[in-house]
Amino acid sequence: MKQASLSIDSLREVVKTLPDNGLTPSREAALAHLDEHGLPTLRDEDWKYTDLSPLVDISNRWLTAGGQQRPPKLPSATIEAVKTSIDAIWLVISNGTIDEQSIGAIKHKGIEVTRFSDAPSPFVMSRPLADLNAALLQDGLRIRVTGPVEKPVAILIVDRAGESVAVAQSCVEIEVASGVAAEFIEYHASEGDADHYANTVLSIAVGDNADVNHVRIQNRSTRHVQTGRTSIALGRDARLRMASYDLGGRLIRNDIDIDLSEPGADIAFDGLYLAGDGQHIDNHTRVDHRVGPATSSQEYRGILNGNCRCVWNGKAIVHKGADGTDASQANHNLLLSDKAEIDTKPELEIYADEVKCSHGTTVGQLDETALFYLRTRGLDKRHATQVLTHAFAADIVLRAPVAGVKDAITAIVEARLAELIEADAAADLLS
C-alpha cells in the first residue's frame, strides 16, 4: 500500500526556524535519523494495524504552511478545570511550549525542574516518532525528585487547535533518586476544531529501591491525533505502579518500552481504553527482562462501541540468563457493537530457564444473562448496560496507584462511558 510520506524538506526548513540553543545538535541528529529511516508504515510489523497517514497529512500541511509554533494563551478554561480536579504540583506544556511560570512556581524541596536547553543531553531517542519529536522539540522538561514530596507531581500536556492545523512536540524526562517514593500524573488534553497532532516522549528512570506511582490520563478531543512513547528503566529493587487511561483521541498510538536490567525490579502497568465511533486506539508495550529475579505484570482492558478499532500488543522478552522472571500479560475487551474491531496479541519470547510467564486475552460482548438479571430488578436496558460496562472498567479504575486521582478518573470514565452508551441508545432508536 502506498502511504504518504513526511516532507523532510519542509521539516528541515521548519527546524531552521527554531531558536538556536543547546538542542540544536540533537535536532540535527534527529533530522538525519528521520531522513534515513522515515516514519513507520503498515509494512512494519509493529505498525501494521495503525495507519499513520492522518498524522503525516497533518504534519505536512503544518510544515508547508511554515510550521509556526502557536504562542500559548494561558490560562485556558481547560487548564484550570484539570488543575482544579486534581490536587497536585502542576507543570504545564501548552502547544509544545513549556509554561515557565509553572516551573517558577515550584518551591518544593526534593524536586528539581530544569529545561533541556539548560543542560542538553545528546540525542538518543532513535525509536520511531521519537526522532520526529527530537527534530521539532522547542524545549524539554527534566524533573528530578530527590526527596519526599507531599503531593503528586503532575504534567499537563494541553493543546489548543484554534483556526488552523497544528503540530506540537513535548518531551519530559523524569528521574527518581535512589530510595525515594514519588507520585506522578501525566494528563493529556486538547480542544479546538482544527486538525491537531501531538507527539510526546517521556522517560522515567526509577532509582535503586525507589518506589514510584504513575497515572496517565489521555482525555483529548476525539478530533485530534496523538502518538506517545514512554521509556522506563528500573533500578535494583525498584518498584513502579502505573495505570493508563485512554478516553479520547481520533488516532492514538502509545508505545511503552520497559527495561529491567537490575535484579529485584517490580513493575505493574495497567490500562483502560474506551473507544467510540471514529476512534483508533493502539497500545504497544514491550518489556525486556534482562536479569532476574524481576516481576512485570500488565492488564489492559478495552470497551469499544460503534465503528472503531483498538489494538493491544504486549510483548515480553525474557533474555538469556534472566532466571527468576515473573511476567504476566492480560488484555480483556468488551465489544458493544458489531462494527467495533480489536486486534489483540500477547507475545512472549523466553530465552531463560527458570521463569514464570502467563498471558491471556479475551474478547466478548455484554453478558446477556447478566443484562436480563438486572432488568428483572427494574433497571432499564441502558442503565443495566451502563452498570455492566462500569463493572468491566472498575477494576482498572480502582487500580489507579495515585489515591488523589481516583475520583477524577472515576468521573471522566463515567462521563465517557455514558457518552458511548448514549450513542448506542441513539443508534437503537434509528435502527
Place this chain on the structure above:
Amino acid sequence: MLEIKNLKSRIGDSEILRGLSLSVKAGEVHAIMGPNGSGKSTLAQVIAGHEDYEVVDGTVTYNGHDLLELAPEERAREGIFLGFQYPVEIPGVNNAYLLKAAVNAKRKHQGLGEVDAFEFLKLAREKMATLGMDPKFLNRGVNEGFSGGEKKRNEILQMAMLEPRLAILDETDSGLDIDALKAVAAGVNALRSPDRAIILVTHYQRLLDYVEPDYVHVLSQGRIVRSGDKSLALELEEKGYEWVREAANA
C-alpha cells in the same frame, strides 16, 4: 392477579409450553411441580419477560393488563419478582448498589423520590439479619464468589427489599442445606399477605413442608396435567412423576 390462558412458547425451534393455563389470585401461594424439562423454568422466564422465549399463542394478563407487552424492567416495576434458579454473578457491581438501584427504579415508577440512604441500609441490614446473612455481603460484588446457599439467600433479600406483588421463585430450594432452606422459607412466609401472590417452582416436595401452598400444579410436557391442594405434592413424592406422566398420556 395473574391470568395465563393457553400459553404456547418456544425457544429456537423447540416448543416448550404447549397450551398452559393458570389463574393466580392475590393472597394465594401456588406450587408448580414437575419433572426436569417439563417447562417449569420456561414459565418463570416468560412471566419475567426473557426475550429468548417467543410467545406463539395465548395470553398473560397481570392485574388486567397485557403482561406480554411489557419489557422485563417494566414488569419488575409493576411488582413482579423472579428469584433465579441460577442467580447471576456480576463482579464489579456492588450488591448494595444493585439493591438500591432496584428499589429506586420501582419508587420512581410509583412517583416516589429516591430512598433515604441511611434508612435503606438500616432496612437492608435488618432483612439480612433475619436471613442469616453477614452484612459484609452488601459490599461484595453481586453474587460474586457466593456459595449456592448464599446466592439463594441473596435472591430472597432482593425480594424482601422490593416487596413484590407477585413473586416467582424458580427452584429457590435446590441445593440448599436445611438451615438455608429454613431461612429462605422464613423469608417467603414473611412476604405472604392478602395482597400478594407467590408462585413456587420446585422439583421437590421438601420446600412445601416449610411454605404451605394453597394450590399445587403438576406440569408435564408444557401443560398443567393435574392441580390440587398440598396433598397432591405428598402424593407426587410418594408415587413419582411417572405417575402423572401416565395420567397425562391416558
